[in-house]
Amino acid sequence: MKKEYKAMLILFLSLMLILTACGGNNGASGGGNTGNEPATGTNGADANQPADEAPKEKVVLNVPHYKAGQNVGGKFFLPQVERFNKKYEGQYEIKIEEVPNDAYKEKIKLLWQQKKLPALIEGGDTQFIDELIAKDEIYDLKPWLDSKPELSKQLIADSVSYNTKNGKIYTMPLSVIRPIGLFYNKEMFEKAGITKPVAQMTFAEFEEALKQLKAAGFTPLSLMTGENAWTTMLLASAFMAAEPGGAEVLQSDRADKVSDYKDPLWIKAFAETQKWLQNYTTDNALGAAYADAANNFLNERAAIIANGTWMVGDFSDTTKAPEGFAKKVGASVYPGGVGLATTAEYSWWIPKGLKQEETEAALAFLEFINSPEELEAYMIAEGGTAPNVQQSAEFESKLDPILADMNRSVKNDMKIIAQSFGNVWPDQIGSTEFAQNLPLLVKGDLTPEKFAETLTQKAGRFK
Amino acid sequence: MKDKGTKWWIAIFLAPTLLVLGLFYIVPIITVFTTGFTDWDGFGSPAFNGLDNYVNLITYDNTFFVAIRNLFFWSLIAATLHVGFGTLVAFILYKGYFGWRFVRGVFMIPMVISAAAWAMIYKIIFNDDIGVINNLVRQLGFSGFHVKWFFESPASFWAVTFTWLFYAVYVTLIVYNDLMAIPKEIHEAALLDGAGEWQITRYINLPLVKNAIGTGIILSVTARIAGFEEVALTSGGGPGNETYNITLMLYDGLVNYEYGYANAAATVMIILGVSVMLLINRVFKMNEKVY
Numbered sequence: 001m002k003k004e005y006k007a008m009l010i011l012f013l014s015l016m017l018i019l020t021a022c023g024g025n026n027g028a029s030g031g032g033n034t035g036n037e038p039a040t041g042t043n044g045a046d047a048n049q050p051a052d053e054a055p056k057e058k059v060v061l062n063v064p065h066y067k068a069g070q071n072v073g074g075k076f077f078l079p080q081v082e083r084f085n086k087k088y089e090g091q092y093e094i095k096i097e098e099v100p101n102d103a104y105k106e107k108i109k110l111l112w113q114q115k116k117l118p119a120l121i122e123g124g125d126t127q128f129i130d131e132l133i134a135k136d137e138i139y140d141l142k143p144w145l146d147s148k149p150e151l152s153k154q155l156i157a158d159s160v161s162y163n164t165k166n167g168k169i170y171t172m173p174l175s176v177i178r179p180i181g182l183f184y185n186k187e188m189f190e191k192a193g194i195t196k197p198v199a200q201m202t203f204a205e206f207e208e209a210l211k212q213l214k215a216a217g218f219t220p221l222s223l224m225t226g227e228n229a230w231t232t233m234l235l236a237s238a239f240m241a242a243e244p245g246g247a248e249v250l251q252s253d254r255a256d257k258v259s260d261y262k263d264p265l266w267i268k269a270f271a272e273t274q275k276w277l278q279n280y281t282t283d284n285a286l287g288a289a290y291a292d293a294a295n296n297f298l299n300e301r302a303a304i305i306a307n308g309t310w311m312v313g314d315f316s317d318t319t320k321a322p323e324g325f326a327k328k329v330g331a332s333v334y335p336g337g338v339g340l341a342t343t344a345e346y347s348w349w350i351p352k353g354l355k356q357e358e359t360e361a362a363l364a365f366l367e368f369i370n371s372p373e374e375l376e377a378y379m380i381a382e383g384g385t386a387p388n389v390q391q392s393a394e395f396e397s398k399l400d401p402i403l404a405d406m407n408r409s410v411k412n413d414m415k416i417i418a419q420s421f422g423n424v425w426p427d428q429i430g431s432t433e434f435a436q437n438l439p440l441l442v443k444g445d446l447t448p449e450k451f452a453e454t455l456t457q458k459a460g461r462f463k
Numbered sequence: 464m465k466d467k468g469t470k471w472w473i474a475i476f477l478a479p480t481l482l483v484l485g486l487f488y489i490v491p492i493i494t495v496f497t498t499g500f501t502d503w504d505g506f507g508s509p510a511f512n513g514l515d516n517y518v519n520l521i522t523y524d525n526t527f528f529v530a531i532r533n534l535f536f537w538s539l540i541a542a543t544l545h546v547g548f549g550t551l552v553a554f555i556l557y558k559g560y561f562g563w564r565f566v567r568g569v570f571m572i573p574m575v576i577s578a579a580a581w582a583m584i585y586k587i588i589f590n591d592d593i594g595v596i597n598n599l600v601r602q603l604g605f606s607g608f609h610v611k612w613f614f615e616s617p618a619s620f621w622a623v624t625f626t627w628l629f630y631a632v633y634v635t636l637i638v639y640n641d642l643m644a645i646p647k648e649i650h651e652a653a654l655l656d657g658a659g660e661w662q663i664t665r666y667i668n669l670p671l672v673k674n675a676i677g678t679g680i681i682l683s684v685t686a687r688i689a690g691f692e693e694v695a696l697t698s699g700g701g702p703g704n705e706t707y708n709i710t711l712m713l714y715d716g717l718v719n720y721e722y723g724y725a726n727a728a729a730t731v732m733i734i735l736g737v738s739v740m741l742l743i744n745r746v747f748k749m750n751e752k753v754y
Contacts (some may be wrong), residue, residue, distance in 0.1 A: 112503070226614075283592075287591075382725070427719075436699055436702065443615065443616075457523075461523055462719035462721055
């Protein structure tokens, strides 16, 4: 009997040991990526509820983000974070952890599953955010915005409307919109004898310009089918927006997703895409990632690239482009006067369940990046317009000539503002299926009609 | 009483292992199996939906059949060329030719490289601009050779196959270990009977390592069933769905919040894996002693 007791005791102890080792501290529902060192007694408290104690030591927020490392967005974002850290030295500090752009949305979902969401998240998977909104797991910014009238009045009304659900504002509305256009090599255009401004061309005239470029010995377009086929998708979106009825399908504040592409409008856009990929792009477009497409334009292997103004910094970066390249670059909205922009997107958000001081630090960051000075710095660095923000007298003179070029094109030639396909497609189509099926379209294995049918079928799979 | 005491001790020492097995294998497998019959987005509670996920998985479009077709051919290649190559290297190493230690060391290098890194290396090897393959072919006089290996059909199937085809280190290791375990007396007796090197290899060594080869086939075929990085990071399953496998279908379910669908795909993978294991066990009579 004594032996049996001993055996039972050992069995019990070993089970306890294993269970203790397997178990972790899973009590906190948030703040897993935050690191304020002192214990303040508000662990896991809903940040919408006031806490008893004020923070006594510096609050450190570890924020995973894709605008870091080699990502072009990091050029402005990382110094901005540094400016924030300097302004709030000793009080708040944000530490950016680099996450590849493609992996960011997945990383955020994974952190949510682990209950370790960071205090600040920029955008993410729309469906995922909708789920969190439905579950009321996102901090309501409305009371805070109501207490900041100066900040509130500079927000774009359409964006406020999109971000407001059930009377709450879950994600930070935009103050700046940046219509996406294209960049072109002025020298190549001149040698090819193209004189008409791109924004004033129709897409038929644009094709003639592509032919002229080709005849002059240049590869006209820098397209790609790898990753999410970004540059290809933008150009195709602009084409469709310029077609009669296209802008209605892609209207800039459209919030619902399109999952049927069998309409002739879509098929025509796919047929045009097929033509561009077969006749007017680089040899490596098939399978090319964004880096390849950018590299083709930056190293003058292609005359035109569709992209946002955040790319402007690369033109004068001598590690990416030859010396003096920036002077050769012109910027414009698309033929037909199309600019691509959306107000129907989720921007920065804060999860619920953080410690109060962490939420305060996150709010301080949102206020900081939306201050008139920071918005102006942002527009100077990456372009865009802030309709409700008064710019300083020096703003225009500080602007990069290419950004100024784009601003002029937006102001003078933009007739249509529409969303890109990426905004109106379900994530599965935008991130995978479109690009994955493009090689079959290019090789003629799929007709534009069959391509549209395939995408429609894929979009229906995970409705 | 002594027997009873011994049983207790056995139970005590087995308990932690059984607990770990239960918590980390049995419970997840049961969860995967049961939630495969539910509509579950990973947020709320799973709702029973019968066979909907399986019907969706198999009949929605041709992706499942493409995945099964790919699995069949990849398994065939794995069981023959892949395992054959690993076995051949093991036999060469066993002979102890000059430089065998160096060759063994070099052959092991892929072991320390992650599958993801390996996939990226192959993506560069098959790159049209800077890749070794296309440049080599062009150097040989075919200046117009511009196959986009991971983005054209049927090249993508073969390009994906090449990412793992010669990565047979584990096959080599287990076959080599079995070769080393063959008693010297057997070889000496064969030599005395006048057997040549080929006869010893064919009639003694090869039959004596059949279990190791069988294990190698199980490992390599199940690796094809569960393979992810080599497809996801190279062709992404494309062009279209031409290099899809069931793991990618599972992944699609996960990223689209269809956990029930993903777990139905996982259940199919488990069933396939177990079936392959049982089949190869039977074919190679692996439960029987070889000597």
